[in-house]
Amino acid sequence: MDDSDHNLLEQAAAGIGSYLTAERDAGRLGGAYYDAAVAKTVPNLKKWLTASVLDQISPNLRGGLREAIRAQRWEALTNAFSRDVSFGTGGIREKMGARRDEVLRLKSEGIGAGIIKGPNTINDVILLLTSAGVARFGMARVPALERVVIGFDSRVRGADFARLIASLFLAYDYIVYLFDEACMYPSVTFGVPTLRADIGVFISASHNDFRYNGYKLSCGNGSQFDPAERNNLYENYIKTTRFEDIRTLPLDRAAEDKLWFLGGVKAATRRVVESGPHKGLPLADPLPGAVYAGREDRIIDLHTMHFEHVKQFLLRREMITKAKRPLSIGFSAFNGSGRKAVPRLLNEVGFADVKRIMKLDPLDGMFPAFCSDPGKEQQPDPGDWRAADVAVAAFKEEYPDAWDAVDLIIGTDPDADRCGVIVKVPRHQRTAYRHRGTNEEQDWTLLSADEAWTLILWYRFQYELETYGAIRDVDKKFIVLSHTTTDLLVRLARKFELGVLTTWVGFAQLAAGTRAIWELHAGRNTEGLTEGGKLPVYDEGRRHADDTVCNRTIHSWEAMDDRRRCINVAALEQSNGFTLLGGPPPDDRSLGEGGHVRDKDGTFAAVLVAELAQHAKESGVNLIDLLDEKIYLDPDIGLYVTHYEPDPLDGEYEGLAGYTKKRGILQRGDELFENWAASSAALGGLPIKAATVYRTGKYDAINYPGFPDEGYRFYFDTDRRSHLTIRPSGTSNALRFHVQLFGGHPSRDELIDKKAELRDTATRIVDDVKRRLGAVD
Secondary structure (H helix, E strand, O other), rough: OOOOHHHEEEEHHHHHHHHHHHHHHHOOHHHHHHHHHHHHHHHHHHHHHHOOOOOHHOOHHHHHHHHHHHOOOOOHHHHHHHOOEEEEEOEEEEEEOHHHHHHHHHHHHHOOOOOOOOOOOOOOOOHHHHHHHHHHHHHHHHOOOOOEEEEEEEOOHHHHHHHHHHHHHHHOOOEEEEEOOOOOOHHHHHHHHHOOOOOEEEEOOOOOOEEEEEEEEOOOOOOOOOHHHHHHHHHHHOOOOHHHOOOOOOOOHHHHHHEEOOOEEEEEEEEEOOOOOOOOOEEEEEEOOOOOOOOOEEEEEEHHHHHHHHHOOOHHHHHHHHOOOOOOOEOOOOOOOOHHHHHHHHHHHHOOEEEEEEHOOOOOOOOOOOOOOOOOOOOOOOOOOOHHHHHHHHHHHHHHOOOOOEEEEEOOOOOOOOEEEEEOOOOHHHHOOOOOOOOOOOOEEEEOOHHHHHHHHHHHHHHHHHHHHHOOOOHHHHEEEEOOOOOHHHHHHHHOEEEEEEEOHHHHHHHHHHHHHHHHHHHOOOOOOOEEEEEEOOOOOOOOOOOOOOOOOOOEEEOOOOOOEEEEEEEEOOOOOEEEEOOOOOOOOOOOOOOOOOOOHHHHHHHHHHHHHHHHHHOOOOOOHHHHHHHHOOOOOOOOEEEEEEEEOOOOOOHHHHHHHEEEEEHHHHHEEEEEOOOEEEEEOOEHHHEEEEEOOOOOOOOOOOOOOOEEEEEEEOOOOEEEEEEEEEOOOEEEEEEEOOOOOOOHHHHHHHEEEEEHHHHHHHHHHHHHHHOOO
């Protein structure tokens, strides 16, 4: 270390120390977080600033740190160096830049831009370190892992990050399958098992705002790694990887059999791979403007394979192609990777009137239609009512004469694994579907995923009844959903005599629970989930009433005590995720038999919801009235209203102070949980009748012992049908508030008013609890 860097580190130590002390004294930084930041920030900064090897890996990095120290950017430096980026269920996710101007520098200068980069930001070095850890993990397996699929979405410089990661895996002698342009996350989760690859890597931050990026990992069947394997990967490989473990091989120097591209343009004349492990797979023509490192003849048309797979799940293709009342669809890609895929797939299955909202169509990781002001950064989430506002306004601007005729607008997030659905509201329903921001009546609404998935499931069940007279193999079928997803789905499935498995939140949990059922069907137990050849009874995650720690995956189940249950017909989440996992796969590297990808797929959901909407239109009914008639008025189901709100509305509580704020809110949540009975507590005017806390331990190491990772739940009735769940994010400083209210069985004349009443009550409950916990956004 030369004298200039020594002096800079002394300045940084003094400045960062003063900043942390001021934050602690102002009450914004709790003692434990202060101590950890003091212990780690300057040593981490020193490690990076004095590592000359970084000049070969990222030549401008150390210069950017020197510039930040001279500019006295103590807060940004502390946030970047006070900890390592959290490794969650699917990988890592964090900000690329602390400020908008830094992300813009990345966009204009490339991934080597000399902005603040450290162990708690997403940057070229962190992605290389993570990839080197994954590569080392794969090499240590027996047999060794050797094939990796790499994709990216529309995030700033995603293509450059992906090519850099590909160069590292090539240097570690992996066979690399690299997408040639921004693709959907479901393209990767489909590609991994289809190509018999071992690992999937996807560069994306899903629906987060423009500052974020991330690194998603998939195992050989396309799902996320199991907890034990994931912990081994992180603790023994990623955490122990050094700068010196980073090595790269330029793509144009890779051996011919080591690099394939995925994507391209569907070939005018069908061509296939003629030999080797991919013999018979379709080849594509080069995409204009894409760089193939001399591999223009090695482009597998994975997109067409994916789309053909999706088409198998449509039930009434002829109804679509010969519709008497053709559906009119608007589509918003929200500047993400679904921009080509969703319209193409909708067109190919027979929907001729698909209007792309071009303002929201170009690949642009700055998401220009969304606010990017400091502290107000909005996220392009198709399940967010504000994103729906953006889509509707843009549609009306581009197609002013088409608004009255359009039936629905479908939206997907930047990586296209989530799907949102905007539908028209008939005049007589508008009091129950007021605008979330203004509370005014309007002629459209964003269907919640709870409502959309319930209708899709009803439609698919009804098709079987009409076509076959019964649901085929009903004793073998089940659905899987997370515990914050609506009980409408539970009651609908049980009405038709399907089993129901409820897990904790996340598609990793849905997939893990389903795998356990598949194993049980085959006569094998899954450690920690099943035993003695059966699924134990879990009451809200507990085997016994006095258990303090819940099962790591399963919340509860209904009618799953028969080992014949093995065919999953839907995997569903409140957060706009949907797939269908199918029956037991032929091996642990394949999709389920008759199933789709083992993670959510917004494209898949878009096509299924469009088929549902076409069926409704052919029947002369809209989706809102269909929901009333077939679900809420069904005496076996009843009226359930759900409401979801994150805090903050976008992103997370900022910086180190955010950790203290989140911990403080959860401590007050714990006090409410401990004292609700003694204080006769009520929320939103509803008395609390019971309460529980869900702790599985999976995020204790990142947060603190006893962290309530699946939340606190407060019940408003003795039947446990109406409740509020306060659920913290495990890897970011944010909270989720979920309300479900059961409205009984109102008459047809009472239904609309009852829906409006319950929606108002749900909003009031969240407002009340946020005020009590100090979580007002």
